[in-house]
Amino acid sequence: MPRRRSLRKVVAPPAFKGFKPYGISSESTDSVDLLYEEYEAIKLADYDLMNHQEASKLMGVSRPTFARIYESARRKIAMALVQTKEIKAVYGNAWLDENWFICAHCNARFSFPANTTEHKCPICKSQEIDPLKK
Ligand SMILES: [Zn+2]
Incomplete structure (x- = not known):
């Protein structure tokens, strides 16, 4: 049986959504x-400087x-840097703390404060937003 x-x-x-190298001769x-979990x-x-024990918890x-x-x-x-590859952010096996949304217009990712009634993108004010899922 496959383990979940x-x-x-x-x-x-x-x-x-991703990172793209520039200054390279050929288009990567x-x-x-x-x-996401990575x-x-x-x-x-490396940013919050937590030890692995704290971070794993x-x-x-x-x-x-x-x-x-x-x-x-x-x-x-490291592979992306050395081999000048793009980095794409992919959902993976993550679960998110809050309900996050993605703007269909500008690709911003955001969550709403609990008391919000207006569901608009906070960046571009577009109303075309979707729940962020796999
Ligand atoms: Zn937007």
């Missing part, structure tokens, strides 16, 4: 998929699982 992969808690999805078409692992460990995974996600994230980013 446990979901990893991500506090906020990446605010970008290759890309690496950076999962982005979160990099953010917690926050994401609701074991320490070895966190280490694996983190290692995978670093390898993907």
Whole structure:
């Protein structure tokens, strides 16, 4: 029986859809998929400077699982830098803390405060927004 992969808690999805290298002679078409949970692992460990114990608790995974996600994230980013690949943010096995939305117009990702009644993109004010899902 296939084991169901446990979901990893991500506090906020990446605010970008991807990164693209520039200043290279040929147009890169290759890309690496950076999962939301990999982005979160990099953010917690290298941006928020949490230790792996704290970070794994926050994401609701074991320490070895966190280490694996983190290692995978670093390898993907290193590969993108060295091989001038694009980085794409991909949903992966994440579950999000709040209900997040994506703007169909400008691709912004955002959540609404609990007391909001207006459902508009906070960036471009478009009403074409969709729940952020896989
Ligand atoms: Zn927008």
